[in-house]
Amino acid sequence: MKQKSIYYEEEPSLVSAKERDRYKYILSFALFFLVFQFIWANNTFFEVKENFVFQEQTRTIKGVVTDASGQPVIGVNVLVLGTVRGMQTNFDGEYEVKASKGDILEFSYIGMETKKVTVADANVIDVVLKEGAEALDEVVLVSFGTQKKKNIISSVATVKPAELKIASSNLTTALAGRVPGLISYQRGGEPGRNNAEFFIRGVTTFGYASSPLILIDGVELTVDDLRRLHPDDIAEFSIMKDASATALYGARGANGVIFVTTKEGVEGPVKVTVRMESSVSTPTREIELADPITYMRMGNEAVKTRDPLGLLPYSLEKIENTIAGTNPILYPTTDWYEELFQDFAVSNRVNFSLNGGGKTARYYVSVASNTDNGVLSVPKISNFNSNVKFKQQNIRSSTNISLTETSKLKLSFNVNFENYSGPISGGSEVYNQVMRTNPVLFRPYYEKDAANEFTNHILFGNYGNGDYLNPYAEMVRGYQENVSSKIIAQVEFNHDFKSIADGLNFRLIFNGTKDSRYEALRSYNPYYYTPRLSSLTGQTSLTALNEESGTETLSFLQRNRLISSSTYIESNLSYQKEIDDKNEVSGLLVFTINDRLSTLADGDLGASEAQQLQKSLAYRNMGVSGRFTYARSQKYFAEFSFGYNGSERFAKAERWGFFPSLALGWMVSDEKFFDSIDDVVTKLKIKGSYGLVGNDQIGGEDDRFFYLSQVDLNSGGYTTGENFSNFQSGVSIQRYANDQITWETGKKMNIGFELGLFKKVDLEVDLFREDRENILSNRILPSSIGLQAGVRANIGEARSDGVDGTVVFSDDFADGNGWMQLRGNFTYAKNKITKIEEPDYSATPWLSRIGQPINQVWGYVAERLFVDQAEVDNSPVQTFGEYSGGDIKYRDVNGDGKISALDRVPIGNPTVPEITYGMGLSAGYKNLDVSCFFQGSANSSFWVNPYDTAPFVGERQLIKAWADDYWSETNRNEYAKWPRLSNTYVQNNNQTNTWFMQDGSFLRLKQVEIGYKMPEDLVSKLKMEKIRLYLSGTNLLVMSDFKLWDPELSGNGLSYPNQRVFNFGVNVSF
């Protein structure tokens, strides 16, 4: 124990001088925690209790655990079977445990075969563990507890935390392609706002929420909490997919559950791990824009081609002067991307953890700090930095205290601080703004000229009346700071009731979470200038455009002051018993309540009073769940689980629901008749489950209580009176009461098998089907009855089918000096709507949603572009507004001679990919290791939004791909990429159609990493235990048919792009 102080007197040697100050701060903080825990752990009160509890016949058994090559194995779980006593081996592979004669010690370690040893007379038991392709007794997280992997017959996928280590401070971006059954994609790359979306086994509801329930250390938390987790702190990460795994979560588990536990302290001297990473990120792909001259020429063409009488935006004089470049002030060209964005951004991440403890108390403390910078170009003329900067600090501590031999207390605290600073409208918006800015009207800003010599402000460029968008000014004019902090405190009490019955355990969890956030915006109104040519002097001088509205001083706006607080209490009674050699039973009963209250977000402050009131009320949940398992001869397994769950959202009669499920499993390979092929098929398990799970997240975020009508008594209104002074507010109905509304129910079925071959290959495949019923959907009623709000009922049904699987192949080579592993996983989830209230579509069956995927898009079939007006005149009428030659020609599906909404057909694939897959190869030789990982997605479509890309409309930029290939009167290419130009939206072309549809499939090289472990003699000279250096790259390559931007962004390609990251890191433990 005394060693600890030594380590903290040293400064970490690998920290650069520049950053040292910050680490000092982090270190001292960690030290404070440590000291605090020290005092706690050495408290004599606990010592006394310990002595009191120990019984005479128990003695201390010691030993060393080594692998086949004689190397000590660290972190082996040593458990006295039938008790909760146990520990993990220390760095020398040593363990020490109290046991009595006849007790069975179980030694287990991931990737090794578990070994059981019965305690005899010897006090020293050394154990050698053999490596295995898979450890069958590996413990896996299941709802409200753990189970041995061998006994698991529900569908649970586990990910090794190491696989989640990518060069990002956002854990959600690491999930795609890693987990069978998880469909995930990332639609933007702005630091702090780059959460990936994910669905377990796809989407089976067309209701409001289709994202999974997220549980961290057993408590329901949000996607943001998941994002903040550091892979280094994760002990286990699993995903629960079928009814048997999720039924316990009752009315909340239908969309699947993501379950994460964080690391706990391990008995032993203090162990310090430090990881430091620096990364460089650049956009995966940038959008190419046309040059300014082309922009002007085509801008003129856009007007002329539609309206020969129209006013041309760019005079010949302007175009020629711009080409000549004689007066770049008066005839500017601005590459806004170049002006606003840097080529790359640098981010830093540090993670520091301490781990250790004695018999009475063990601790795990980690401190992590990330700084992510955005790629906005920091303007030198501005005195505040409005580039995106996202800083996170995370302090996590968990302490396990053994109160008595049978009682344990676990305290954990998790504190998160986040600080986002960036431009007023956010980093993504800066990208969007660039697209909406004319490249030839003005410069971002002008140097001070003689007339404005004494101005104190930046002379931002603008045009006309001064109300054009200048994204540079928007970026520079101010900055926002978002500060958020989240504090999670959890107390867990465990008691072993072996005095009543062997294997009976009680657990009580209390969790309190406080979340607070606030945003401050500081900005000024830019002064805009435009160059004017004086006809008298022939000089260009800058003229102010908005002397009245511009300001030099900052104004301040505070928004999104959000505080939320939630409480979770769980009591959990479990029983586990091996009745005899053959029969094993377990039972679990859990009672949970959940309560959350929060202030309203700014967005809600504009809502009606009625809505605000309803949203201000507590969110509550309450339930009892249970699971009963039976295993016979380790070959036949049965499991029954249930959730009985209530939600505050529904009327009293509809509030509570019962969600049962049943699962059966058979370990075929343990049967006698399998012995002969034992070497080939090492494992074969067949399992199946069926059950019900609910989803109470229906309607919308604003729908709290369906059984109440929502009436706003202060909405709209009318004025009367001579002086228009008598205003009376009006009444609006926002929801009609319906006390029949209840949650949706998913009927989930799962059949799977697990197969092990040649001790090298592991294959797991699950086939699933889910029938989701009672999906809340809108009734179809004629407008002529005058309802103000939609009428909804639990009338929708949907089904999804699919398969997910994973295969692992591992092998050694070069006499055990080298190893390699190939992993692949695959998810295919296809859904369709089976019931929904629809109009009578008998005449136009293609409009029916029944039988079509939930995220299917309907649109018009674009045949090609019209050749000319004559063709327009001789074709079916298109009813979306003016159109002519060069506009999109649609197919008249119903043949009624006109193109109307009746001609819309399902086009393309659903917007959520049906197939997600990933494959990775990792290999090591001596001290070197290499890994790469591919992620892919298929069967999805997306649309290039013609509203966002239509050049010249609202000064929008011209994408080079359009400039290179568009319909013009001189080049009537009816298959050109962009239809006839226009300076206004052409509604005819903007309809959802197949012209702008794109295939969303892609395969990307997500991650490559090369690591080098420093040789041991060198490491030990440095008094270290391990030093590993590594270099990694993320999002290196992408293969796709779509070339305009990163296809993973789908239709969102004009905002902050996903990032390609090169990362250098070092991982040290001592």
Add this chain to the structure above:
Amino acid sequence: MKNNKIYIAIIFVASMLSSCEKDYLNVVPDNVATIDNAFSNRFNTQKFLYTIYSAIPEPGSVNNPALNGGDEIWYPDSERNRTGVRIAQGFQSATSPSYNLWGNDGLYEGIRNCNIFLSRIDNVQGIQAYEKTTWKAEVNFLKAYFHFYMLRMYGPIVINDELVPVSAATGDINSDRNTIEETFTYIVGLLDNAIVDLPITLQNPGEELGRVTKPIAAAMKARVLMTYASPLFNGNSVYDGFVNAEGTPFFPATYAPEKWDNAAVAAKEAIDFCHEAGMRLFQKEDYINRSGNAITSDITLLKAGLRSRMTEKWNTELIWGHTGSTNNIEYESMPRLYNYTTNPVASRHCPPLRIAEMYYSKNGVPIEEDVTYDYANRHKLRSSLVADKYHVEEGQRTAILNFDRETRFYADLAFDRGVWYGNGANDESDPWYVHARGGEFASVFEISQYSVTGYWPKKLVAIPTQVNTGTSLSTTRYAFPILRLADLYLYYAEALNESKAAPDAQVYEYIDLVRERAGLSSVVDSWSGFSNNPSKPTTKVGMRKIIQQERMIEMSFEGARFWDLRRWKLAKEFMNKPIKGWNVLENDADDYYTIRTLYNPTYSEKDYLWPIPETETINDPSLIQNPGW
């Protein structure tokens, strides 16, 4: 023993949890607002009444197609996608209908609120019986008005008289369109009931102006019956094949001349109620001069009086005005009068050339008929003389078209070199002048803010409305007229002319009142004195033309022309002619005053009726779409 303590603690906590209140999930407190609260007392019930008022389509809204969906007001190209402008260009569609009042947020919601109100009002405590009666009459009136508004747009509509329960099965809901006759009969029935119970004037005008009275309901009945009698709905053979599911034609098959008699009776009845309530045409003597500068010239006073007939709030001839803000419409209609550094006015409501040509000559007859008017050279230029100084800036050149016109021309329109009395310049000898040629103040400020025709609807801008210090517009609010007395007089004249074999003194009486107020002689005198067609007022057809032109002039920019052209079945004729204006980008006067075609609109037979939104016909395939859509 320690263990026991722990057990006790566990049992204690566990029992706490299990004894958790049963109502843990009952988080909703009492008194959360529901529909019952809207009828809990007099005050809340009145709020509901105001809710119904708030559904009245705003006549002065820049999205009201009656203002800019026809040929009366045009816009710069950048405003092409405005609701009304899309209709004007001929881009109405069933897929995405412009000004869709059938679908969500449409008038049926207002109608349902009427039904809710009528089903609840009797049970509200604390409202006096007479008040309940009046309120019910108001709601019945509004219910009729909403139905009429839709009828005028869509033709046959679904009458929604009863409150359909939310839980009704789809099959139990009637969504079939009623015939024209059923709908008109239904509307007139509601109005008749309302007229009986409504007060002749408001008890407390200070608080209540804008609420419905007997003259309003009677005048609306006149409008309804005028519409019913007009060619679009009366004997229109175009819709012969337009039948409902039973095969009954939606439109009456034969022309019924007695419908004009009914309209005349209703108009006269309404006029009598209005007179009884003290209404009369707003005369120049009624002009309220708030500026402190006296007006000495008769011309300026007449112009000011005529401008005030629209923009003087609650003036003597206003029957029913809407109380919505007029800020936007004034902002859009006012030219820039001097060098503003910002854009306090948008200045983009632009009456096309044909509207300028529509106004009479100073002799009160159409310019093309006036024998004294140099019609052939009207697009040429001349300089303003001293005699013209109250209309056109002295010594400046402008088109001959802008000279020697009736006073309403100068009261209603602004043009290059024309006089703008108001905007703070209240000395008639030193008013603002509009300078609109290329590069001048009132010219293109930016591409979305200028008059593309060279005219502005001055009529829509109140005289005291002004731009303060060149930066911000301070508008004087008025009640945008839905019904006014001149309108009713002209209805009466029109109905009488149609119902009689030939025009007589009775027909001339009310149109002449309107002309007299505008400073013009009677129809007979003017035509006989100045028209190249002096006998025009003596024939029914000739008189019809005269009344129509008088209506279009008198009611300009108020949203009347749009509906009148439709009900007269003249829209197709008018709306297929090119929209023209002066060549406003030119600097030089001669170049400026050349005619430029702005747009060639198209209007076909189907455009007489709005399309029913396609979403509705898809949702309910039994709903019959209007012909041609």
